[in-house]
Structure formats: C-alpha cells, structure tokens
Amino acid sequence: MNRKEFLATTFSAGLGLAFMPSLLSCVTPIANHSVFDPLILGVGDLRKVRGNISRYTNKGGTVGVFETKEGFLIIDSQFPDAIQPVLDGISSKGKPVLFLCNTHHHGDHTSGNIAFKDQNTKVVAHQRVPELQRKAAEKSSKLAEQRYATVLFEKEYRIDLGNEKVTGYHFGNGHTFGDVMYHFENDNVVHMGDLMFNNVIPVYRTADGSDSRNWIKVLEKALAKFDDDTIFIFGHANKPELTTGNKANLKEMASFLEASNDFVLKAISEGKSTEQLMKETAFIPGFENRNTPERFAGFLDELRKTLLG
Numbered sequence: 164m165n166r167k168e169f170l171a172t173t174f175s176a177g178l179g180l181a182f183m184p185s186l187l188s189c190v191t192p193i194a195n196h197s198v199f200d201p202l203i204l205g206v207g208d209l210r211k212v213r214g215n216i217s218r219y220t221n222k223g224g225t226v227g228v229f230e231t232k233e234g235f236l237i238i239d240s241q242f243p244d245a246i247q248p249v250l251d252g253i254s255s256k257g258k259p260v261l262f263l264c265n266t267h268h269h270g271d272h273t274s275g276n277i278a279f280k281d282q283n284t285k286v287v288a289h290q291r292v293p294e295l296q297r298k299a300a301e302k303s304s305k306l307a308e309q310r311y312a313t314v315l316f317e318k319e320y321r322i323d324l325g326n327e328k329v330t331g332y333h334f335g336n337g338h339t340f341g342d343v344m345y346h347f348e349n350d351n352v353v354h355m356g357d358l359m360f361n362n363v364i365p366v367y368r369t370a371d372g373s374d375s376r377n378w379i380k381v382l383e384k385a386l387a388k389f390d391d392d393t394i395f396i397f398g399h400a401n402k403p404e405l406t407t408g409n410k411a412n413l414k415e416m417a418s419f420l421e422a423s424n425d426f427v428l429k430a431i432s433e434g435k436s437t438e439q440l441m442k443e444t445a446f447i448p449g450f451e452n453r454n455t456p457e458r459f460a461g462f463l464d465e466l467r468k469t470l471l472g
C-alpha cells in the first residue's frame with residue numbers, strides 16, 4: 164500500500180465512508196485483487212454485497228453494480244430516472260460502463276438501458292430478450308425508449324474481467340423465456356434476477372414464459388451449481404435489506420412454488436374457482452410471509468393455466 168492509499172484508508176476508517184471525498188477514492192489491496200470504495204449515492208439504497216459487488220434498489224428490480232480497475236459491469240437498469248444516480252456516481256469515478264447485463268426483458272429491469280449513453284457499453288442478455296422487450300414496449304407505446312442487448316446467448320456467456328469472471332447462465336424458463344442468472348466467480352455472488360422474489364408473491368405471466376414446474380427445476384439447478392458460501396441477489400423483496408440471501412432462500416422459493424402447484428391442482432380437482440379459493444385464504448397455506456393481496460388472484464389464475472396446459 165503506498166502512502167496515499169494508506170492515508171485514504173485511515174481517513175475512511177476515521178470519518179466513515181459517507182464523508183469520503185470521491186477524490187480520495189482509495190484502493191485497498193486484499194489478497195490478489197483490489198477492493199474499491201463503493202459509490203456514494205444520494206438517492207436509492209446502495210449496499211456492498213461482497214468484494215467489489217454492490218446491490219442498488221430504488222424503483223424496480225434490484226441492480227447489481229460491479230467495479231474493476233478498468234470500469235463497471237452493471238446488472239439490470241430499472242428505469243431511466245432510477246438508474247441515473249448510479250450512472251452519475253460512476254462518471255464521478257471517471258470510468259466507463261463496460262457491460263450492462265440484463266437478467267430478463269421486463270420493463271422494471273430494462274427500461275433504464277436507454278440511460279446508458281455510451282455506445283461502447285456492451286449490452287448482454289439471453290437471445291429471447293430483445294424480441295420480448297420489443298413486444299412489451301410496443302404494447303406500452305415505448306418503442307422509442309428502448310436500448311436492446313446486442314450480445315446475445317442461448318445457454319452460457321462468460322465475461323473475463325481479469326481477477327473476476329462473470330458467467331451468465333440460462334437454465335430454462337422459470338419467470339420468463341429469457342431468464343439469466345449471473346455468477347461472479349471470484350467473489351462468489353450470483354444475481355438471480357426475478358428467478359428470486361423474496362417474501363412476496365412473484366410476478367407470474369404465462370405469456371412471458373412463467374412456468375412454475377420448470378421454475379422449480381431452474382432453482383434446483385442453481386442450488387446444485389453454487390455452494391453454501393454463495394451470496395444471492397434477488398430481483399425483488401418486500402424490503403431492500405431482504406434483496407440478498409443464501410441457498411436457504413432459494414429452497415424456500417422452490418417450496419413455495421411446489422406448495423402453490425399443489426394448492427391449485429387440488430382446487431382444480433375439487434372444481435373450485437379462484438374466487439372460492441380467495442374466500443378461504445389470503446395466501447398459499449404455509450406461506451403467510453408471501454402475503455401479497457394485489458397479486459394473489461392473478462397468480463392463482465395464471466398458475467391454473469400452467470397446470471392445465
């Protein structure tokens with residue numbers, strides 16, 4: 164550590180990160196790679212996850228922020244106004260955004276793509292994402308406000324950023340046809356996108372590719388692929404502090420989907436309508452933690468489509 168770095172570290176420890184002037188931005192060498200100071204943002208909620216990975220919540224799906232010496236890799240973009248504080252923070256560091264990776268096409272994850280003005284930023288997604296994004300934008304008359312991924316892949320895509328390797332995996336459709344989870348191998352963090360909704364009923368639309376039985380299989384593949392030390396970032400949760408977790412959360416999500424399937428299959432066999440079910444319960448039995456009244460009826464109706472299909 165040189166003198167400037169030493170002073171900066173001491174300064175940071177003494178006054179707290181909130182008072183760190185960006186000019187003194189320090190680099191603390193740990194093992195064989197450097198850990199940078201997280202961005203300091205006045206808006207939204209940015210928290211360090213591990214190493215150089217942070218997660219940001221403001222409005223829409225959780226954003227992943229990863230910094231290297233050469234620039235940033237961002238996962239998902241919320242909405243233009245919601246992602247702007249992150250982009251301002253990045254430009255204050257004088258580094259480019261090298262990659263913008265989308266986890267799927269939904270508007271609360273891709274609408275902010277257009278705020279990334281640098282045309283050298285590579286936008287990465289599953290191969291189905293641009294088509295689905297375009298269709299959704301057409302419906303909401305927002306065709307002129309899109310930036311589409313141009314680096315597309317089917318099953319796996321690996322980005323080599325020196326000390327960190329980031330791999331995108333498509334294990335099949337769970338939430339949408341274009342779901343991708345991104346694994347930061349060195350820091351062992353996985354951004355799950357909307358394959359993970361924590362403590363809420365997930366957004367579930369069969370037309371977008373939601374498939375509860377397949378979703379369970381996708382989560383099982385993730386459980387087999389990653390280890391007990393992995394930290395997972397979730398697309399949504401009922402509180403910002405619950406947007407990260409571990410394998411236990413993935414298992415709980417899979418159990419919830421399993422219980423939801425059983426609940427709706429039983430209703431189908433008993434000839435019960437969604438309205439009748441809603442009179443009996445406000446949540447899937449055993450999962451009161453996922454009590455999301457505004458989504459419950461739609462979720463049950465859409466599950467019925469999957470299970471009858």
Ligand SMILES: [Zn+2]
Nearest residue numbers: 269338357366
């Ligand atoms: Zn989504």
